[in-house]
Amino acid sequence: MNPERAERAERAAARIRSNPEHARRLLHQMLRVRRFEEKCVELYSAAKIRGFMHVYIGEEAVAAGVLATLEPGDAVVATYREHGHALLHGVAAGAILAEMYGFEQGCCHGRGGSMHLFDAATRFFGGNAIVAGGLPVAVGLALADKMTGRSRVTVCFFGEGAVAEGEFHESLNLAALWQLPVLFCCENNLYAMGTALGRSESQTDLALKAASYEIPAWPVDGMDVLAVEEAARRAVSAVRAGSGPHFLELRTYRFRAHSMYDPERYREKAEVSQWLERDPIDLLRGAVEAAGELSETQWSEVQAQVDAEVQAAVDFAEAGTLEPVEELTRHVYTDRAATDLDATDRDATDRKRP
C-alpha cells in the first residue's frame, strides 16, 4: 500500500470507529440500491419491466454518500439512471418498482417509468431522460429558495456526458452569477453510452472546468463512500450557509452496460475488472470489518434486511393494477377540482404534499 493510501485507510478506520453505526448504515444504503437493481435486471429479463432501463450498479457510493448529507426539505434532481437516488432520498422501493411495472400504484401511476421517477413528498424532481435537461430546473429550484430566503439545498446529479451540452454551461454560469444554493454532482463514470470522456471533452478535468465559472469544485473518489460523504458534507454546508453553488466531480464507474441494450463494444474487459476490484460496497465492508465494527452476524442482518425490503417491493409491484385506460388523458393539465388553487397557496410544492 502506498503511503497516501495507507494514510487514507487509517483515517477511514478512525472515522468508522468514531461512529460505527453510521458506517454500517452507509453500507446498508448502498446494498439496498445494489440488491434492488439486481432484482430490476432480473425482472427486466423476465419482461416485467420494459422501456429503457439504466442501472447504477458500481456507482452506489455517490448517491449514498451525497444523499446522507441532506436534510428534510432539500430537493434532488437526477437523471434517467436514478433508481438509487430515488430510493435513498426516501421514495419507497415498492412504489418505484410498481412504476417500472407501469402500475397505478407506482410513484407516478405508471406515467413515467424507470427514467421518470418523481415524488413530491420528498421533493424528488426526477428522473430526466434528456441529458443535461435537469440542470436548469435545479438552478430554478435554487433560485426560488434564494428569493424566498429559505435555507434549502438543491442537489443536481448528472453524468459527465452532460458537461458537453449547452445547458451545462448556461446552468453553471447562472448559478454562479446569482450565487444560488445548488450542489452540482457530476457522476463521472468515464463513458456517455459508448463515448469515452476524452473523446467528448477538450478539457477532461471537470472540476477545473467548473472552477472556471468561479464555482468551488473538487474531484472525489466516487468509489469511497466515506470520501464522498465527507466532500458532500463540506459542500452542502457551504451551499446552505449561502456560499453559492458548489461542484463535485465524483469519479466512479458503471459495472454494467449503459442500458439493457448495450453490447459494450467500447471498453475492454480488463478495464472493467480493474474497476470491479474497487467495488464501493466491498471497499466499505472491508474497511468496517478491518476496523472491527462489522461482525458476521451484523453483516448477515444487513443482508437479510435488504433482501426482505426487495422482496416486499416485488410483492407490492406484483400485486399492482393497471390504471383504467379511460384515465389516459389525466394529468396533462392540473386537475383543478382536486387542487387547492386559492390565494393561500404559497408554494406549489407544499400544496401537492399529501
Next chain:
Amino acid sequence: MKRTAMTTTYREAMREAIREALQRDDRVFLMGEDVGAYGGCFAVSLGLLEEFGPERIRDTPLSEAGFVGAGIGAALGGMRPIIEIMTVNFSLLALDQIMNNAATLSHMSGGQFSVPVVIRMTTGAGRQLAAQHSHSLEGWYAHIPGLRILAPATVADARGMLWTALTDPDPVLIFEHGSLYNTSGELGDDAGAVDIDTAAIRRPGADVSLITYGGTLPTVLEAATQLMKEGIDAEVLDLRTLRPLDDSAILATVARTHRAVVVDEGWRSGSISAEISARITEAAFFDLDAPVGRVCSAEVPLPYAKHLEQAALPSVARVIAAAREAVGQHG
C-alpha cells in the same frame, strides 16, 4: 357608476399588467434578456427595474435554455415567474425546456407537480427583420399537450390575460405580435383580468366568418370594413387562445354564416389554420355553403425586402379576395 376610459397602447397595457402582477403577488418576478437596465427589447418593461428592483426585474445572460429552465424550476419551487424571451425565434434555443420539461412534468409525475410558469415572447413579421426574426411559430407550440397558448390581439387582452395566466397552475405561453405594441385602444381605469378560455367576436356579421388571432386581427377588421362597402357583412372571430381552441365559438360562427376563411400569419402547411379548417369540416361540414378558405404566409423564410415581405404576408387585399371567393363573388 361612471367609468373613465383612456387611450393606451398595447405596450403600456402589457406593462401595466406586469406591474399589477408584481404588486399583487410577491411570488411573481420578471426574468429575461435585457428586461431590466435596457428596459426590455420592445420597451415593455421600461421603468419596472426602478420600481421593483433587480431581484424581481431580473436581467439574465444570453441563455434561453438556462433561464427558461430556471423559470420552470422556480415555478416548481413555489414562485410565479414571468419569463420574457425576446422573440419566438430565440425560444427555439429553449424548446427542450418548454417541450420536455414544462409540458411534461405534470403528466410524467402522475399529477404530483404543476409548473405555473408564464412565458411571454414576441412573434410575427412586418418590420423587415428577415428570416431569423419574423416567423410566427405559435401554431407549433399549440401542437403541444400540457401547454396553454395565448395570443392577445387587443389592448384589453394585453392588459388582462397575464394575470389570469399567472393564476393558471400550468405553463402558459403568451405570444405578442411585434406590430401590435404601438396599437392603441380605450381601456377603462378598472380594466383587469380577462378570461383565457374563449374566442371573441370582434365584429358581428352574417355572410362569412373571418377567423383569426393576434397580429392579423387589425388586417382582418380592416378587410371587413371594406367588404361591408361592397355588401359583404363579415363576422370577425378573434381566437384569443390557440390551445385549447374554443371549438364551440368556431362552430357557432360557422353555423351563423355558413362560410369561413381562416387568416393566420403562420405558414399554411401543417398549421393552426389547417387544424381549424379540419375541425370545421369534421364538425360542421353540413353547415358549410362553401369550402373553408385560408389566408396564410407564403411558404418561404420571410424575406428582408419590403415588397417581398409584404407579398408573403396575409394582407387586407388577400383577405378580401378570400371572403369574396367564399361568398361566391369573383373579381
